[in-house]
Amino acid sequence: MKILVPVKRVVDYNVKVRVKADQSGVELANVKMAMNPFDEIAIEEAVRMKEAGVASEVVAVSCGVAQCQETLRTAMAIGADRGILVSTDAELQPLAVAKLLKALCDKESPDLIILGKQAIDDDANQTGQMLAALMNLPQATFASKVTVAEGKVSVMREIDGGLETISMHMPAVITTDLRLNEPRYATLPNIMKAKKKPLETVTPDALGVDVAARLTTVKVLEPAGRSAGVMVADVAQLVDKLKNEAKVI
Amino acid sequence: MPILVIAEHDKAGLKAATRNTVAAARALDGELHVLVAGADCAGACAATAALEGVSKVLCADAAHYTDQGAENIAALIVSVAGAGGYSHLLAPATTFGKNVMPRVAALLDVAQVSEIVAIDSADTFVRPIYAGNALATVKSSDAVKVITVRTTAFDPVGDGGAASIEPITAGPDLALSTLVSRELTQSERPELGAASVIVSGGRGLGSGENYHAILEPLADKLGAALGASRAAVDAGFVPNDYQVGQTGKIVAPQLYLAIGISGAIQHLAGMKDSKVIVAINKDPEAPIFQIADYGLVADLFDAIPALNAAL
Ligand SMILES: Cc1cc2nc3c(=O)[nH]c(=O)nc-3n(C[C@H](O)[C@H](O)[C@H](O)COP(=O)(O)OP(=O)(O)OC[C@H]3O[C@@H](n4cnc5c(N)ncnc54)[C@H](O)[C@@H]3O)c2cc1C
Numbered sequence: 001m002k003i004l005v006p007v008k009r010v011v012d013y014n015v016k017v018r019v020k021a022d023q024s025g026v027e028l029a030n031v032k033m034a035m036n037p038f039d040e041i042a043i044e045e046a047v048r049m050k051e052a053g054v055a056s057e058v059v060a061v062s063c064g065v066a067q068c069q070e071t072l073r074t075a076m077a078i079g080a081d082r083g084i085l086v087s088t089d090a091e092l093q094p095l096a097v098a099k100l101l102k103a104l105c106d107k108e109s110p111d112l113i114i115l116g117k118q119a120i121d122d123d124a125n126q127t128g129q130m131l132a133a134l135m136n137l138p139q140a141t142f143a144s145k146v147t148v149a150e151g152k153v154s155v156m157r158e159i160d161g162g163l164e165t166i167s168m169h170m171p172a173v174i175t176t177d178l179r180l181n182e183p184r185y186a187t188l189p190n191i192m193k194a195k196k197k198p199l200e201t202v203t204p205d206a207l208g209v210d211v212a213a214r215l216t217t218v219k220v221l222e223p224a225g226r227s228a229g230v231m232v233a234d235v236a237q238l239v240d241k242l243k244n245e246a247k248v249i
Numbered sequence: 250m251p252i253l254v255i256a257e258h259d260k261a262g263l264k265a266a267t268r269n270t271v272a273a274a275r276a277l278d279g280e281l282h283v284l285v286a287g288a289d290c291a292g293a294c295a296a297t298a299a300l301e302g303v304s305k306v307l308c309a310d311a312a313h314y315t316d317q318g319a320e321n322i323a324a325l326i327v328s329v330a331g332a333g334g335y336s337h338l339l340a341p342a343t344t345f346g347k348n349v350m351p352r353v354a355a356l357l358d359v360a361q362v363s364e365i366v367a368i369d370s371a372d373t374f375v376r377p378i379y380a381g382n383a384l385a386t387v388k389s390s391d392a393v394k395v396i397t398v399r400t401t402a403f404d405p406v407g408d409g410g411a412a413s414i415e416p417i418t419a420g421p422d423l424a425l426s427t428l429v430s431r432e433l434t435q436s437e438r439p440e441l442g443a444a445s446v447i448v449s450g451g452r453g454l455g456s457g458e459n460y461h462a463i464l465e466p467l468a469d470k471l472g473a474a475l476g477a478s479r480a481a482v483d484a485g486f487v488p489n490d491y492q493v494g495q496t497g498k499i500v501a502p503q504l505y506l507a508i509g510i511s512g513a514i515q516h517l518a519g520m521k522d523s524k525v526i527v528a529i530n531k532d533p534e535a536p537i538f539q540i541a542d543y544g545l546v547a548d549l550f551d552a553i554p555a556l557n558a559a560l
Contacts, residue, residue, distance in 0.1 A: 132319075139319055
């Protein structure tokens, strides 16, 4: 069984992003970048399936600028067997990424595609569902448990009211939620090994995909901040403030 | 051109998020229709017909919509969208809407605009990015706009409408996936997304037993919903559907009490639009105090029982 895992290079989750003065976007110069945390969970899950003998190959894919190679090396250090970079400097929106991934899936024929449920930069939460739609495949979003047995995959999903489990024929698309697993730290020997793993580069043109943006960003603003609050000395003062000042209880 | 809202419901009635989504749709120009897809969903259709501002309810009643699976519902929406010539398709940014709508967008070959918080014009919308640390205004060049709505940004519509209910033919059963089981958290408390008071606990509670023993009496007294940080959910204090934050639920109650929660940006992303925020934390440096209206530096194991007694 082959698993394809798309990974995105994003601003590290510990960085507090700042909006640019010209309102064109957020400041990305000299900002620490990392693999999207949900994609790390996706890679970890695929690698665990390989270690358990359920999967035979894990292929990591990243779409974007040349530096996405670093993200692919991280994926390979966690345990992916090889990487594919879809190289472009164009701004990629989820629909375009889904189309690129479909073109790769047509070539690679994976049995499972595991993606992060959302990227922590654009917070779009779209690509997995879009890929499933374009390929006419079943989808299980927000996965917190994945089990493969007898040619089927069963996925426990985190939904607003609680949890549900669905069963799908493969190929299928899964998107990860936070509690699916805890990704390992790549060890130094594995980081070294990852440098020698195959990394192929393709372009959107070669895949025959039009990646033109459908949304244009008009402006990006800082949200209105909250005005500073006060510290209260004790519970009695807190109750008084809530009753008589804020009038919320 | 008409506008279509996709209802989220439990067949007998509507989920609160549908009311907020209809409110967002009313900010657009066009006749407003709502699609209810379900099995034995006459109750939900009747509730929809009573919503303010809705002129027509399209009711697709078929067994294969029972589980609200994304594949069948998306296929139905796409055929309804084509037949009705809708300019906008909107659903709430709940796990239901997030699951279904990107599928619809891809099938229509259009972008989705996720979790809008404001509508500037028919093609221009405001949405948070980077866990709400920035607000992007985006303009769509697509003929059909597929949108999910951040419910906290739009006040829910009330009743008072009298829309017609039109049964429509269901789409095919694609049979791509099957529901095996569903465990919904049973609670007498208000829905987290719609509660006016939320008592939320973090890792500082130390255990599930403490979480319940300390916070439940307070929530009972305030008529509040219970929420949690990711750390509290990961540690198994409470189920996943309690999580507030960038990747959990987005809430904006009148009063949010953050208890033993440090205030990581991912948590703030889910609650910083609350009207009044109270933080109780023993660490005076905890970042939660920077956004709290009222901060109390205290050990929660003393402060919460005292607060409860004082109310
Ligand atoms: C991709 C990603 C997505 C995430 N999404 C979310 C999300 O949606 N929601 C979310 O909440 N987090 C999310 N997180 C996690 C987030 O970064 C924090 O780790 C988490 O919010 C911390 O939870 P906490 O405040 O309960 O725990 P901690 O940060 O450990 O804070 C515990 C607090 O309790 C206080 N405390 C301890 N004992 C007491 C006591 N006796 N009395 C009073 N105070 C006490 C401490 O001083 C401390 O401030 C996400 C992280 C990532 C990487």
